[in-house]
Amino acid sequence: MEFFALDLETTGLDPRKDEILEIAWVRFLEGKPRERFQTLVRVAFLPKEVEGLTGISPERLRRAPPLSEVLPGVLGRLAGKVVVAHNAPFDRAFLQHAAARLGLELPEIHWVDTLAISRAIWPERESHALPALREVLGLEAREAHRALPDAEATGYLFLEELAAFPYLPEPTRAFILRGVPLPARELLAAGRKEGGREKTVLEEVFSLLSRKIPGFQLRKAQLGYAAWVERALREGGVYLLEAGPGTGKTYGYLVPLLLAPEGRAVISTRTKALQDQLWHRDLPALREALRADVRVALLKGFDNYLCPWALEREGGLFSGSLRKRIQECLSEVENPEVGELYKILGFDPETRVLVERIRARPHRCLGRECPFLSRCPPRRARRSAQEAEIVVVNHSLLVADFLAEGGILGEYEVLIADEAHSLPKAFEEGLTRSISPADVAALLEEIEAMLPPQAVPRRELRGVWAELRRLRERLHALLPDEPAPYSRREGLRFLSAAQELIWRLVALKGALEEGLSALEGEEKGMASGEIAALENLVSEMEYVLAAEGEEVFWSEKDPDIRFYATPLEFGDRLAADFWGRIRAAILTSATLSVGGRVDFLVRELGLGNAIHRVFPAQEKERRGRVFLLEFFPGPNEGGYVSALAQLLLELRERFRRKIMVLFTSRKMLRAVRERLPQEGMISQLDWSDAAQAVEAFRAMDAPAILLGLDSLWEGVDFPGEELEILLVARLPFPNPADPLIKAKEERLRAQGLDPF
Ligand code: SF4
Structure with a gap:
């Protein structure tokens, strides 16, 4: 040629x-x-x-x-x-x-x-x-x-x-x-002749898959996408692969990765739900079809797993049958998923209260002193991840590993970030420091419940509880109803309001330290963990409330009072400490660019030179129909919530399918929930983890309704009858009054850029 x-x-x-x-x-x-x-x-x-x-x-x-x-x-x-x-x-x-x-x-x-x-x-x-x-x-x-x-x-x-x-x-x-x-x-x-041989191999593999995997169809766009992934793996660099709906990007990146792994790889997804989907559905199907002998592992954050030592201690909390089920699960030591709490305990809301007592927590982990060390689920999962050639994680864990300087995942050469448009948010959240009265309350409850009675300093604890209640009321009066930024001066006011609580927390810590010498073994380890947690809590309070750093400091009242320190810029830090460690990075999603340009993503993530490719949406994959209800009241009008609840009930009765409603506000979700019968309905607000709400909804028979919030807007796959009707209660435009949005707009204007 x-x-x-x-x-x-x-x-x-x-x-x-x-x-x-x-x-x-x-x-x-x-x-x-x-x-x-x-x-x-x-x-x-x-x-x-x-x-x-x-x-x-x-x-x-x-x-x-x-x-x-x-x-x-x-x-x-x-x-x-x-x-x-x-x-x-x-x-x-x-x-x-x-x-x-x-x-x-x-x-x-x-x-x-x-x-x-x-x-x-x-x-x-x-x-x-x-x-x-x-x-x-x-x-x-x-x-x-x-x-x-x-x-x-x-x-x-x-x-x-x-x-x-x-x-x-x-x-x-x-x-x-x-x-x-x-x-x-x-x-x-x-x-292109030079790429011909590889493409032929990919074509052959994909046509083999179409014969072996039921429902899988060979798509040209997917082949093109896979050829780019193959090139990225081979040549290295940063690739932004924007694949519209129907491209088939998951198989598009998994196939080249399984065919020719070019160094240890991490696949990161936005949500745990997508992580599970990859792990349970896509990876096993492909590994079997391709007979790919590659060691793979799934890893989630430490506190997603069960702590057998806590279970041993708290075993009396569980009924006989549940306890038996837990023990059976734990005995399957070869299964890397063993110990994932929600898989063991199911979705019964009553057991969810117990879960917190047996959840693995880094600060209350005994480490080498633990008698269950060799059978510890989070440690076992981490070990198998560190030995695997391909590890499936979520963005939060990816960021946590970055903050831990690679201490969680170990070194890797290849990163495939799915739903990569949300990576800036994931880094922003991971780098954000926050504090809430609820954090203090949770730690106090833990100290009361978990330490031996003689080690609990009752008087100091009562003092902290009383002051915490006072502070909560005071903050309720001080803080605006909507999320808002606070200045250094306002921060000092919050800090002075919280000063008494800080002193009392320090006194509680001192009392715990005094009692430490009377404890031994596991009890001593436990008390030391609580002391460290108290110390960390106080330092976070002082930092976040004082508002001295470069971050945006802001507060909110709903669902609970919380103060945040959020960094606005971290691209330089990532450029220096993150991307340089990775040989080939593939960032993929249905939408990565704005107006055909990826400057925003490149700047936010500090990507430097990145190759951008677009794979347009496949027309025939757009099978749904969209209805715009012009006769409906507007979301800001009085009758909207009642009309929405009524519409939901009618849709459910008439079609008897599974329905999801996506909200942008908790308030509206709550208002709709109050108007619906509880049976056959799941509200994401009732679940601490969106993945659990999704699994619970999947397990329900039609007709069923799922009321979801922002974490369900993307990255969740409900194939076929798992979800047939979707209602969008309000389009998710960013709220211009959001303190972070405002701060970002100001920063862009200061740089001479247009925030829109
Ligand atoms: S090592 Fe830590 S997390 Fe694991 S069982 Fe022991 S205390 Fe629990």
Whole structure:
């Protein structure tokens, strides 16, 4: 496969009067640049703006050969060849006029315009100018507006277009073919030869899967996507792969990863629900179909697991049958999921109260002193994750590992972040420090319930409880109803209001320390854990309330009083300490760009050079129907909540299917919930973990209703009859009054950027 990539620099835009001042071509053979030619051309006059744009000085041009010496050789070399140029009509017109002026005949050249093809393939891109495309392609930023680097970039762009071509919808392919000469059509039809072998393997694998996995269909877009994942794994770098609905991105990244693992890999999902879906459905099906002998592991945060030592202590809390079930689960030591609390205890709301007592917590873990160390579920899960070649985690755990400097997951070379549009939020949340009276109450309850009675300093504890109640009332009066930022001065007011509580917490800690010498073994370990937790609580309170740092400090009252310190910028930190450790990072989601650009994501995450690819939504996959209820009252109108509840009841009675309603506000969700019968209905508000609410809803028979909040807006898959009717109570636009949104808008304005 041979073609020439050509670029001309000119003194202006009019081929009838302006002159060519630089010519370059690069000959590509079998997907690689093999031969390069570049020359300056002496011109009569060099406009100042062109000198500034190209950096070519009049002195250099004076020493250059005239066009009459250069052009015959160039035309001779290009004669009969496929010549690609970015905005080819421009270059062709200049060559035509220049040849005519010199009395030369223009030979037959098979022109291909990479600009026109780029517009057809990637209509969503905001800019198709060569510098912008060079950035998207991940090509080195060399001198722009110089003929040789531009010719080479054009050649690479054409290779990308060849690679994308086989996976385009038929009408787009026909449109492109109509615009290119016959020899170039053959190139397009053949695809990019250098990638041919790998694509063939992928094609074979995907067609094998379509025979082996029931319901799996071979999709061209998925093949194109998988080819990019394969390239990312092989070549390394940061890739932003934006795959519209129906592309099949999960198999698209799992297949290349399982076929040829290029170093230890971490797959991170936004939610635990998606993590479970990968682990239980997609990975096992593919591993079996491909007979992939790769060690894989699932890992969640420490407190998702059961602590057998706590169970031993609190065993009396559980009924005989439940206790038996727990023991049976724990005896399956080979199963890496053993110990995941909600899987053991199910979704009975009554058992959820007990769960907190037997949940593994880092601060109350005995570590090496623990008699259950070898059978400890969170430690076992972590060990098997560290030994696995592919680990499935969620974004929160990924961020926790970053904060623990890799102490949780160990080193890895490849990261695939699914639902990657939510990574900035995950890092923002992970780096946020927060404190609430509820945290203090939870720790006090834990001290009362878990320490031996003689080790509990009753008087100090009563003092903390009393002061906590007083502070809660005071804060209720002080804080605005809606989330709001607070200044350093206001922070000092909060800190002074909380000072008495802090002193009492310190006194409680002192009393616990005094009693430590009377304790032994596990009891001593437990009390030490509570002392450390108290110390941490006090330091978080002092930091978050004082509002001294660079973060945005803000508070909220609903669902509970809570103070936050949220960093606005962390891209530089990630660039320095996170991405550098990863050889190949694939960030994928249905939506990564805004207006075809990924600057926002790149800046937020500190990604540096990233290659962006878009795989458009597959038309035939859009099987649902959308109804806009214009007759309905608006969400801000009085009758909206009642009308919504009534509509839900009618839909349920009439269709007897499973229905999910997505809310943007807890208040509205609560109001609707109050108007519905409890039977056959799940509210996410009643579950501490959205994944549990999802599982409970899955387990219900139709008709059933799930009332969900923001964590169910994306990343949850309810195939087929698991969910058939979706109601959107209000579109999830960010609330402009949100203190974080406001602070981000101000920051962008200060940087001269438009927040919209
Ligand atoms: S090692 Fe820690 S988490 Fe594990 S069983 Fe023991 S105390 Fe519980």
